[in-house]
Structures are given as C-alpha cells and as structure tokens.
Amino acid sequence: xxxxxxxxxxxxxxxxxxxxxxxxxxxxxxxxxxxxxxxxxxxxxxxxxxxxxxxxxxxxxxxxxxxxxxxxxxxxxxxxxxxxxxxxxxxxxxxxxxxxxxxxxxxxxxxxxxxxxxxxxxxxxxxxxxxxxxxxxxxxxxxxxxxxxxxxxxxxxxxxxxxxxxxxxxxxxxxxxxxxxxxxxxxxxxxxxxxxxxxxxxxxxxxxxxxxxxxxxxxxxxxxxxxxxxxxxxxxxxxxxxxxxxxxxxxxxxxxxxx
Numbered sequence: 080x081x082x083x084x085x086x087x088x089x090x091x092x093x094x095x096x097x098x099x100x101x102x103x104x105x106x107x108x109x110x111x112x113x114x115x116x117x118x119x120x121x122x123x124x125x126x127x128x129x130x131x132x133x134x135x136x137x138x139x140x141x142x143x144x145x146x147x148x149x150x151x152x153x154x155x156x157x158x159x160x161x162x163x164x165x166x167x168x169x170x171x172x173x174x175x176x177x178x179x180x181x182x183x184x185x186x187x188x189x190x191x192x193x194x195x196x197x198x199x200x201x202x203x204x205x206x207x208x209x210x211x212x213x214x215x216x217x218x219x220x221x222x223x224x225x226x227x228x229x230x231x232x233x234x235x236x237x238x239x240x241x242x243x244x245x246x247x248x249x250x251x252x253x254x255x256x257x258x259x260x261x262x263x264x265x266x267x268x269x270x271x272x273x274x275x276x277x278x279x280x281x282x283x284x285x286x287x288x289x290x291x292x293x294x295x296x297x298x299x300x301x302x303x304x305x306x307x308x309x310x311x312x313x314x315x316x317x318x319x320x321x322x323x324x325x326x327x328x329x330x331x332x333x334x335x336x337x338x
Contacts, residue, residue, distance in 0.1 A: 094177045102184055105146040105213045107139035107161070110181075114139075117174055125172060131164050132171055132178065138164060149210070149218040151203050151225060155192045162189035200230035200311065207304060216297055220276045223300075223307060227269055230311050231261075235323050246329040250322060260322040265315030272303055 097110035115136040118129060126133060138161045145153040165185045171178045191209055194202045203226040210219040228244055237243045251269050254260045261269075279296055316322060 107143045111136035111139035129172055131167055135164055149221050151206050155194050158189045158192050162186050200226050200233055203229055216300055217279050220300055224272055234316055246326055250325055260318055262315050262317050264310045268306055268310050275299055
C-alpha cells in the first residue's frame with residue numbers, strides 16, 4: 080500500500096483557515112504564526128532568498144492588533160504596510176507559494192480601509208461599516224461613537240484630546256432632552272448608540288442573554304450605522320456657537336477649578 084504524504088494537504092488546510100480568518104474577521108495572527116513557522120524551517124540561504132517575506136508576520140500582527148483594539152488611525156496605515164510588502168514580493172519560496180494567492184486579498188483589504196476623505200469622521204464611518212461586515216460588532220459600536228465625536232470636533236474646531244472628549248460627552252448628556260447644541264435626531268441617535276454599547280459591554284455577560292438578544296443588537300447596530308450617515312450628512316449640530324462656548328467654559332473650569 081503506497082504511503083501518502085499528508086503534510087501538503089494539512090498545510091493547505093492551514094492556509095485556508097488563516098486566509099478565512101483574515102478575510103472574514105480581519106485577523107492575520109494565524110497566518111503570521113504559520114508563515115513564521117515555515118520560515119523557521121528554512122536554512123540560512125533559503126531565508127535570505129525569502130527576502131521581505133520574513134517581515135510579513137510582524138506586519139500581520141501589527142495589523143491584527145490595530146483591528147483588535149479598534150485603532151481607527153492605525154488600521155489603514157498597517158494594512159497599507161502589509162499590502163506594500165505583498166506587492167514588492169518576488170517569487171516566494173515553493174513552501175510559501177500560497178502567499179501569491181493572497182496578494183489580491185491583501186490589496187482589496189487595504190483599499191477597503193484606506194482613508195479616502197478629507198473629513199476624518201467619514202473615514203471613521205467607513206471603518207465602522209468595515210468592522211461591522213467583519214462581524215466585529217462591539218468594535219463597530221465603539222467606532223460609530225468615535226465617528227460622531229469626530230464629526231462634532233471637526234465642525235467646532237476642537238482638537239481630539241481626552242479631556243475635550245469627556246467634555247463633549249457631558250454636552251451630549253446635558254443636551255439629551257434640551258436639543259440646544261445638537262439636533263433632536265443626533266441626540267436621539269447618540270443616546271441609542273450609547274445604550275447599545277452599554278448593553279453589549281455588560282448585559283451579554285449575564286446568563287439570561289440569549290441568541291435573540293444578540294440578533295436584536297446586531298440588527299439595531301446595522302440600522303444605527305445607516306442612520307448615522309443620514310443624520311451627519313444632514314447636519315447634526317444645531318447651535319455651533321453655544322456648543323463652542325459650553326466646551327470652552329467646561330475646559331477652562333477644568334484647568335482652573337478654583338474659579
């Protein structure tokens with residue numbers, strides 16, 4: 080009975096698994112570990128010929144970390160670094176020839192997350208949709224909230240600083256029923272997004288949370304993402320001057336608590 084070498088088949092399965100994780104969830108860690116393991120089996124001459132391929136695992140991990148931590152500024156740049164290496168690779172070693180099959184996927188991913196707009200909030204909105212389609216629902220909820228913060232900050236001229244963001248959060252809380260700073264549509268939307276974020280962050284840890292609750296949360300998130308584009312395009316700030324005065328007074332009081 081002939082002996083069949085199953086190693087190529089097993090490795091093909093690993094490529095498929097790694098590619099699926101990368102394509103569907105934005106997770107390149109499995110691919111990074113697999114490529115690194117294959118490179119470790121090479122002799123010095125083979126590693127030399129592998130060239131820039133040896134840097135790919137590190138870049139895949141950086142990209143995966145950026146996605147994992149919802150680092151909205153870092154996701155596009157790290158994806159570009161991965162795509163750049165993939166484009167510059169010459170013929171990879173036979174044991175890693177499957178990398179060639181991934182070139183188009185890396186290129187497509189880079190195109191999906193690259194910054195296309197002068198307004199940062201639009202780039203963040205684009206990433207929110209991307210995270211949602213990668214089934215990273217909690218992260219998409221966080222990114223959606225960040226998108227609204229960025230929209231307001233860009234339209235009021237404040238820098239994106241932690242203290243400014245906290246004061247902006249105060250403005251939303253105080254304006255929820257008043258609708259002085261923001262339109263009723265934006266106040267309502269922001270409140271719903273925060274409620275959803277709190278629910279996904281805490282309620283799903285409880286035993287009584289079921290499949291129906293999770294599906295309902297995903298459906299709501301999808302609606303809120305679509306609603307955000309409409310509300311922000313129509314204009315969500317009702318009284319820009321009053322909001323700026325409020326923010327300045329709060330920031331000043333924070334710097335000078337004795338006043």
